[in-house]
Amino acid sequence: MTTVEHLGVPETELAASGALWTAREIEQQPRMLERTHALLAGLRDRIEAFVAPVARDPAARIILTGAGTSAYIGQCLAPLLDRQLAARVDAVPTTDIVSCPRLHLHPDQPLLLVSFGRSGNSPESLAAVELAETLVRDVRHLVVTCNPEGALGRVAARRAMTLQLPEETHDTSFAMTSSFSCMMYATLAALAGTDALESRIAPIAAAMARVIVDARPALQELALRGFDRVVYLGSGPFQGLAREACLKLGELTNGAVATCFDSPLGFRHGPKTFVTERTLVVVFVSNDAPTRAYDHDLVDELRQDGCAARVIEVSARPRPQAARDTLAVAGMDSAQDVDLLWPYAAAAQVYAFLASRALGLSPDTPNRQGTVNRVVQGVRIHPLADG
CATH class of the missing domain: 3.40.50.10490 (Glucose-6-phosphate isomerase like protein; domain 1)
Incomplete structure (x- = not known):
């Protein structure tokens, strides 16, 4: 069977x-x-x-x-x-x-x-x-x-x-x-x-499927490390995705993991103080050459600082010298950044799911207290005042 x-x-x-x-x-x-x-x-x-x-x-x-x-x-x-x-x-x-x-x-x-x-x-x-x-x-x-x-x-x-x-x-x-x-x-x-x-949907779907399967062992290893802080960084469309990745991890771990999001360039301007020796930093790397250069500068700086527990690149153009710390998205090295939103999102979702299970939570209903709900509760809509 x-x-x-x-x-x-x-x-x-x-x-x-x-x-x-x-x-x-x-x-x-x-x-x-x-x-x-x-x-x-x-x-x-x-x-x-x-x-x-x-x-x-x-x-x-x-x-x-x-x-x-x-x-x-x-x-x-x-x-x-x-x-x-x-x-x-x-x-x-x-x-x-x-x-x-x-x-x-x-x-x-x-x-x-x-x-x-x-x-x-x-x-x-x-x-x-x-x-x-x-x-x-x-x-x-x-x-x-x-x-x-x-x-x-x-x-x-x-x-x-x-x-x-x-x-x-x-x-x-x-x-x-x-x-x-x-x-x-x-x-x-x-x-x-x-x-x-029309010509992009198949590669997008295939890349997402590969990430869900191929990146899982590495993401499982990271989830079992028990990081108590996670930073997601991304430029352009990936800044919105970084925010969503933070929410997904916060939801599925029921707030047990503190999160922070920003752009790689913006992160230096204060938010970088969030990083501790128990922090995982994940950077969604752009396929656009100038943007990617800024992404790599920040990644290299964080690794040189030695303050974070781990700095991971999610990239469709992996650097050979950073292979150990890269989740590679195969077959998308020529893709537009917008097409990378889906495989990159899959990496964040799978990690949040595995982190939730590593904490002994139930990902389907991680908030045992009932203080948050699948459809938001407790919102009062007030009348529109005269202009």
Whole structure:
């Protein structure tokens, strides 16, 4: 009888330890990315007709919004999309829109609000849509969600389109994994176009699959070291990913591991004091030559300092002299940085999962106290004051 495994652990053991859903949802991502691409390709003309009036307007604005992990999708993609589209593209969390709506929503500027929701039931997401409807004269809503029953996909708006992703991406686990990767891919495909990704989706999915399998032994070794602090650093789109990696580790270890994120250049300006002899530093290395040079400078400096327990490069262009301290992403040495978001995210997810298990926690429900929830609780939405 064949033993079914996920992330190298028998399914029966995962189920008994409360880790089955997280393991499955990390492992399924390459397949879900390809299904998401096929879904978006089939909707190409409808999506283009809906987003083009804003995306092609230099006077318009696109806001990528969500809370927590969903907000970091926007932070990864906004700088890239802002270069490609005529409209201004910003990442603004729903939590910022709801708390300071008039700071972020401009009545006379045409707006496409792109809302991310794993469950689609976050109170801030729903409130952000309502605020945009109230405050902005010309607004469209593109909803990217994983839950067909979520309230976000049925928002009452003048002009709205919902991208309903494959049901398997509606993660059952506490932490967002496949929902993050697939909502991020769907947004890139919707706004940049599936044609531009047609030749890239297979290498992206394959690279993610290789990381999930090939990097696991090295990540297991790191997880068993018991670091009490972890730093994630990245330039450009990888700074948003560094923030998401910190959240994933914090969630799955229930706050037992302190985290810090920054850009490699920014890290020297004070945050570097976070590093101790029990700190792991992980740097998401760019494929862009000038950016990569800055990444390597900081990595080499940290190793020369000798203050950190370990400094790891996650790189598609590994340096031979740093092989022992590199998680290599094979087959992506010529890839654009945006394409590396997915295999790099996989490395961070697998490490968080393994660190959680090394601490004896249940990754599916790591917060035993119930002080945080899969869908946020306790948010009161206050009425909009008169302008």
